[in-house]
Amino acid sequence: MIAVENVSKSFDGGGSFAIRGVNLRVPARTFVAIVGDSGSGKTTLLKTINRLIEPNEGEVLIDGEPVCTVAPHALRRRIGYVFQGIGLFPHMSIAENIGITPRLIGWPEPQVRARIEELIELVALPRAYLTRLPAELSGGQRQRVGIARALAARPYIMLMDEPFGALDPLTRDALGTEYRRLHERMRLTTLMVTHDILEAVLLADRIVVMRAGAIVADGEPHELLSGHSDPEVRTLMDMPRRQAERVRALVEERGGE
Amino acid sequence: MNERLSSALRVLPDYLSQHVLLSAASLALGLLLSVPLLIAARRSARLRWPVLAAASLIQTVPSIALLALFYPVLLGLSSLCKRLLGVGFPALGFLPSLLALTLYSILPILRNGITAILNLDPAILQAASGVGMTDRQRLLRVELPLAAPMLMAGLRTSAVWVIGTATLATPVGQTSLGNYIFTGLQVENWVWVLFGCAATVALALLTDQLLALIELGLARRRPQLAWTGLALLLLGVAAAGAVPVRSAGHAEYVVGAKDFSEQYILASLISSRIRAQGYAVRERTDLGSVFAFRALAAGEIDTYVDYTGTLWTNILHRTDMPGQRRMLRDLRVQLRRRYGVVLLGPLGFQNAYVLAMRPGEAARLGVHTIRALARVAPELTLGGDLEFFARPEWRMLREKYGLHFRAERSYEPTFMYKALMSHEVDVITAFSSDGRIAADHLVVLGDPLHAIPPYDAVVLLSPQSASNPVLRRALEPLIGAIPINLMRHANYMVERPADKRTPAQAARWLARAAHLNGARRRVTARRRPRPSTPSPRGMPSPP
Numbered sequence: 001m002i003a004v005e006n007v008s009k010s011f012d013g014g015g016s017f018a019i020r021g022v023n024l025r026v027p028a029r030t031f032v033a034i035v036g037d038s039g040s041g042k043t044t045l046l047k048t049i050n051r052l053i054e055p056n057e058g059e060v061l062i063d064g065e066p067v068c069t070v071a072p073h074a075l076r077r078r079i080g081y082v083f084q085g086i087g088l089f090p091h092m093s094i095a096e097n098i099g100i101t102p103r104l105i106g107w108p109e110p111q112v113r114a115r116i117e118e119l120i121e122l123v124a125l126p127r128a129y130l131t132r133l134p135a136e137l138s139g140g141q142r143q144r145v146g147i148a149r150a151l152a153a154r155p156y157i158m159l160m161d162e163p164f165g166a167l168d169p170l171t172r173d174a175l176g177t178e179y180r181r182l183h184e185r186m187r188l189t190t191l192m193v194t195h196d197i198l199e200a201v202l203l204a205d206r207i208v209v210m211r212a213g214a215i216v217a218d219g220e221p222h223e224l225l226s227g228h229s230d231p232e233v234r235t236l237m238d239m240p241r242r243q244a245e246r247v248r249a250l251v252e253e254r255g256g257e
Numbered sequence: 258m259n260e261r262l263s264s265a266l267r268v269l270p271d272y273l274s275q276h277v278l279l280s281a282a283s284l285a286l287g288l289l290l291s292v293p294l295l296i297a298a299r300r301s302a303r304l305r306w307p308v309l310a311a312a313s314l315i316q317t318v319p320s321i322a323l324l325a326l327f328y329p330v331l332l333g334l335s336s337l338c339k340r341l342l343g344v345g346f347p348a349l350g351f352l353p354s355l356l357a358l359t360l361y362s363i364l365p366i367l368r369n370g371i372t373a374i375l376n377l378d379p380a381i382l383q384a385a386s387g388v389g390m391t392d393r394q395r396l397l398r399v400e401l402p403l404a405a406p407m408l409m410a411g412l413r414t415s416a417v418w419v420i421g422t423a424t425l426a427t428p429v430g431q432t433s434l435g436n437y438i439f440t441g442l443q444v445e446n447w448v449w450v451l452f453g454c455a456a457t458v459a460l461a462l463l464t465d466q467l468l469a470l471i472e473l474g475l476a477r478r479r480p481q482l483a484w485t486g487l488a489l490l491l492l493g494v495a496a497a498g499a500v501p502v503r504s505a506g507h508a509e510y511v512v513g514a515k516d517f518s519e520q521y522i523l524a525s526l527i528s529s530r531i532r533a534q535g536y537a538v539r540e541r542t543d544l545g546s547v548f549a550f551r552a553l554a555a556g557e558i559d560t561y562v563d564y565t566g567t568l569w570t571n572i573l574h575r576t577d578m579p580g581q582r583r584m585l586r587d588l589r590v591q592l593r594r595r596y597g598v599v600l601l602g603p604l605g606f607q608n609a610y611v612l613a614m615r616p617g618e619a620a621r622l623g624v625h626t627i628r629a630l631a632r633v634a635p636e637l638t639l640g641g642d643l644e645f646f647a648r649p650e651w652r653m654l655r656e657k658y659g660l661h662f663r664a665e666r667s668y669e670p671t672f673m674y675k676a677l678m679s680h681e682v683d684v685i686t687a688f689s690s691d692g693r694i695a696a697d698h699l700v701v702l703g704d705p706l707h708a709i710p711p712y713d714a715v716v717l718l719s720p721q722s723a724s725n726p727v728l729r730r731a732l733e734p735l736i737g738a739i740p741i742n743l744m745r746h747a748n749y750m751v752e753r754p755a756d757k758r759t760p761a762q763a764a765r766w767l768a769r770a771a772h773l774n775g776a777r778r779r780v781t782a783r784r785r786p787r788p789s790t791p792s793p794r795g796m797p798s799p800p
Contacts (some may be wrong), residue, residue: 085383088381
């Protein structure tokens, strides 16, 4: 269980706030999507959880333990982190990239190697890729490695910051669906920041909408899809439905000819 | 030609190994200093700016000045050390060269390193933190490995600079490939100059290529390439270290020399006289004019030849100009009192500034003294060496004789003589012991008003060698024994364009001509040196 309690963060010494007074509770094994415009504070919120950003006020607790009492590197070894930039280490092979966190923790070498092989299959990449360098892989393949690397040390929390944002639509869809299966199978708790409402609707158990550093809506996809008091949230959530209707109309028009 | 080449090859192991050791030590120390600076500067922009600015500033100081500046600093530290701990360290040679070259090597390494680390993809750094690396792990596993190829490129630049600049360590008393260049330039031995340049370039290129191999190995992740490069480099340094150091250790006496032919010849003459008594001698040649006396006073050399006028103005900082005898007497007393240095006596000739003309021109104008020259000077052009027009001699000549020339031009000495012979100038400033005066039959103009101070060549002894019997036996017979015409001829043997002799050969000729060999006949040990008059006649024939 992740608890964000009254967290505020200002990057300019209190002039303006990226997030202000945010409260959020994410029970274990939930898949939460955080959506909102750019600058709404969703990435800042995500990064306060693994201490890539330290809040000015409030605190974040994981299973009741404040994260500020754990050394940042130790905390991050327990939390998977995937982001749009991927950030594979270009001087390390795919195998070395995947095995990095277990090795930092000090797992025995045979166990690390077994885990690397298990993960490359889990993210559906050929084993032969293990000896390659990141530069030799496509964007989608690289993000599969990014996910494998985040999962390597068996974290139960995954933080994902627009993980599929830079991928082409087909890869994006496939990878999203596959990740959702991994989430189930490995009993993960996932927080995913995305600006794609459709992706959020299709993947998440729960959607959090942010605007100007605050949470303006929080609910299951079907609740939010069926209307909300805030007009902007309504417009936002209507978009997937409108798009789907337009697509259906197009298909039927053609079929009628 | 062949003789010059083979003489160059003979000293190559010594010069090359010293050059390699100096460059390698400077680079290693430079790398050792820049990496911590780099690590400190990578996070703190406040530190980054001053560090880079300081490194750039050092780079703009002319290399030779930087090398020279360390000498007085080290000398001060050494004497402080001696006073506090009872042991000093040599302030000349390796140490000042090492420090200056180390400072030079830092900038390229630092600048490339900082650029590399600042330009790392932020996504990679975020990932490094994200997977749970500590700051240290991130530095060692991600930042440094990714910056390594560029850091190596900086090290390569640095290596080429250091190897090139190390040639300038020669004037501060450190043997290097620069010895070929400095000595070669002075005695106009172009084979040596070219040989020194070629050897330096070859060494720099080879080092650069080996470092490139390491760089390639790091960039392509092929460790065996990097290790091969490193092994070859270390092998080269080890080989240099294994060359028996000719110039250190077992020498019982050290004879110094400044950086011109006459000094080489006299140093060779003195060393051979000490060696003849069965003692090992090392020559430390090409000392910058400023360093020679300080090195003597500090006991780093035992003896060398200097000139009264130079000591008077540069060491005692006197501006008055007493006569030849009083200057000699005062110097003897003052040098002893202030520095403990013993002025043994004058050799018998002067190396002073003189004004010289082509013989035909002098006869046509009826000019034999500077006084007579002053009348016709407004129609003539004066050629001086590079420093003459800034020296007190020029000021005094103008004041005492009212000299005014139509034009004044500065030349490098070799070209000054050529300019005179090709009628580009009519009068030149020569040195009285210069061999070319006799060779070109130049007329040296008299100085009846004594405007130019005396520059008697005198033998100096360091404080601790003051009463050394070996040195005394070797040096005392030289006093008053070398007339100007012999010195001129010996200088000419070394400097003439054809049929050149080495300084050692010229020294042997000089010893024979001045009857210094075996025969116990002192020419005139107590004789005061006569003011020199040019007389190429009556000179013993060269070998």
